[in-house]
Amino acid sequence: MKLHVLRFIVVVLACACAVVVISNLRAQKAAANEDKFAALYASLGMPVPVQTPAAPGTQEKTVAQEGREKNIKLLGDLPASQLIPVMNYFASSMGRRCNFCHVNNNGQWDYAADTKPEKNTAREMIKMVLDINKTTFKGTLQVSCYTCHRGRNQPQSVPTLPLPIPSPAAANPGGAGPGAGGATPPAGQAQASPNPTPAMPSADDIFNKYIAAIGGQAGIGKLKTRTAKGTIAQANGNAFQFELLQSGDKFYFMVTTPQGAFERGFDGQVGWEKTARGVREITGGELATFKAGNGLFVLISLKDQYARPPRVRRDKIGDRDVYVTDGATADGKRLRFYFDAATGLLLRRVTFTPTMVGNIPDQLDVEDYREIDGVKFGFIARSSTIESGNPVSTRTFTEMKVNTAVDDSKFKMPAAAASPNP
Ligand code: HEC
Ligand code: HEC
Structure with a gap:
């Protein structure tokens, strides 16, 4: 076999x-x-x-x-x-x-x-x-x-010539090169800028602005459940329907695949997966990643996911200015959130899974925020992974409701799944 x-x-x-x-x-x-x-x-x-x-x-x-x-x-x-x-x-x-x-x-x-x-x-x-x-x-x-x-089977060990031609502004800082001295202003002057960059916000400022941008603590405080449906489109052309239920940190989702239903759930304690081949319990590090990625509040309560206040820096996504919070979770994984500097909304999350040979990144880009009962949710979520055969999957929500009654039994590991020695 x-x-x-x-x-x-x-x-x-x-x-x-x-x-x-x-x-x-x-x-x-x-x-x-x-x-x-x-x-x-x-x-x-x-x-x-x-x-x-x-x-x-x-x-x-x-x-x-x-x-x-x-x-x-x-x-x-x-x-x-x-x-x-x-x-x-x-x-x-x-x-x-x-x-x-x-x-x-x-x-x-x-x-x-x-x-x-x-x-x-x-x-x-x-x-x-x-x-x-x-x-x-x-x-x-x-x-x-x-x-x-870096994406090559034979790494490059020597620089490729010619080197990039330095732009005039960047020509002098090294001080090298004949005749470089005269024309360039001293360093102090060169740094003066007509548009001084605004002071960097603190991580707390960024998280607070985000909470306000998605509807404020009052609306979020009332949030108990979410049910949604939509489609997943993969870079390789496959498309699937999915269904999602969330209640606090409990969740259930189901994807309809050509091999049958693919289900995963978490009842607050036990994580599980059910496919045509059977049921298995999700444990250990896999369970930690599973929980951290799927509860109702994982894209809302961001601050709590860091073990210590994260560092803040500026960056760009396309031509949008963003603030990035960069820190580590309690279980030692690096975690970054990217916020639109203008609107305060979350645009991207990058998580890293440490393995013995490297950190494996996972990126989620969120867009198309729409309000449902006072809280804004992204209706498009694009996930990028290192899987070269299928690098990008886009999830588009077609239906979303909050605070409707959810059948709690959905979150439980199906009976067929009972582990052989409980
Ligand atoms: C310190 C730099 C370095 C690191 C780190 C590194 N490699 Fe390499 N690798 C090389 C170099 C240099 C070569 C080319 C050797 C040669 O041409 O003989 C190479 C060649 C290879 C080859 C053969 C490629 C071919 O075309 O035959 C494989 C496969 C490979 N590496 C896999 C890995 C894997 C898997 C890892 C991580 C576990 C890794 N490498 C980490 C430097 C590195
Ligand atoms: C750069 C080389 C390299 C590439 C590319 C690679 N593998 Fe591997 N793979 C290995 C090595 C080396 C081992 C054995 C590791 C060991 O001995 O601990 C292995 C082992 C495996 C095994 C275990 C097989 C067994 O029964 O022992 C599986 C399954 C596997 N690879 C699947 C994949 C899949 C799927 C991909 C593509 C996504 C892939 N590999 C890409 C190098 C590679």
């Missing part, structure tokens, strides 16, 4: 980017892997994964513990839900697809085979990345595949 991935569908749902990789991986028994790199986790600033399976529901299994893969030598300690995202990260770092390292025999993937030399080179590279971060960067995750590769 060949292990293969029949299909990946990234669907983007709910209030924020629940990026769901439906990977039709066939379960497969594999020899237990040795956790050769377990010791490196601590130095990479990551929790060391448990070596023996923990009580079901409390800890996500690692790739090795799940034992589905046949030929994992280095990545056995990855949380199982990170394996395919990390593979996508490799592919996008190289600017290639899965077939750069893996063989496909007549439409049948053999991911376990080491036929391609690139796969073994990738293993050497994984070792190098773990080692560089450990020995040179004091165990922080600084160097990743993308640091060198």
Whole structure:
């Protein structure tokens, strides 16, 4: 029996980017892997994964513990839900697809085979990345595949000539070059500007302005539930219908796919997924990401998502001026929000999932704000991911209601899902 991935569908749902990789991986028994790199986790600033399976529901299994893969030598300690995202990260770092390292025999993937030399080179590279971060960067995750590769399989190590021609204004700061001295005003004068930039707002100012822009605390305070429907259009041309229910931090969503209904839910405690293949509980790091991405307030209560007040900087999205808040969540993930400097509305959220070989970014762009019972919601949400086969999914809401009665049983893990040893 060949292990293969029949299909990946990234669907983007709910209030924020629940990026769901439906990977039709066939379960497969594999020899237990040795956790050769377990010791490196601590130095990479990551929790060391448990070596023996923990009580079901409390800890996500690692790739090795799940034992589905046949030929994992280095990545056995990855949380199982990170394996395919990390593979996508490799592919996008190289600017290639899965077939750069893996063989496909007549439409049948053999991911376990080491036929391609690139796969073994990738293993050497994984070792190098773990080692560089450990020995040179004091165990922080600084160097990743993308640091060198930047979308090319052969990284560029020398500058391309000619260098860009410096613009006149930028010509002098280095002080180098013959005859550069006379014509340019001294540094102090050069910095005087007819339009001094306004003082930078504090993070609190930005969050308060956002709350006011979407309708104010009074309206938000009354918000209890949201139900919505819409479509998801993917860059690869696929389109699906989706349905969403939210009640506080509980949520349920369903996408209609050619393989049948794809459902995910969270009842305040237990996260789950149901597909044609069955039901599974979502646990550990995957559950944390799932919760953080889908509750009713995840794009409303932004301040609370930071462990400490974030830094603020200016930036641009297209020609719009934005303020960016940049900080870390309590579980150590980087999180950025981008606000329109003029309207105060949230335009973008970028989250980062740390893995042993790199930070995987996820971007959500929100637009078309419309008011429903006193609170504004974005009716278009575009999610961009590192999945090169399907980089962008756009969710468009066609129907949205707030504070209607929601059947709480929808959030519960379906009975068929009961875990084998509860
Ligand atoms: C740059 C090379 C590279 C690319 C591109 C790449 N992989 Fe991998 N893949 C690897 C390496 C290396 C391993 C083995 C890791 C180990 O030994 O711990 C692996 C292992 C796997 C496995 C486990 C197979 C088994 O049974 O042992 C799967 C599944 C997989 N890759 C899927 C994918 C998919 C899907 C893609 C495209 C999204 C992809 N890979 C892209 C290098 C790559
Ligand atoms: C410090 C810089 C650096 C980092 C970090 C790095 N690489 Fe590389 N990689 C290189 C260089 C340089 C080459 C080209 C070597 C050559 O031409 O012999 C290369 C080559 C490769 C190749 C072979 C490409 C080909 O065309 O045959 C693969 C596959 C690869 N890297 C995967 C990875 C993966 C996966 C990661 C992250 C785990 C990674 N690299 C991280 C520098 C880096």
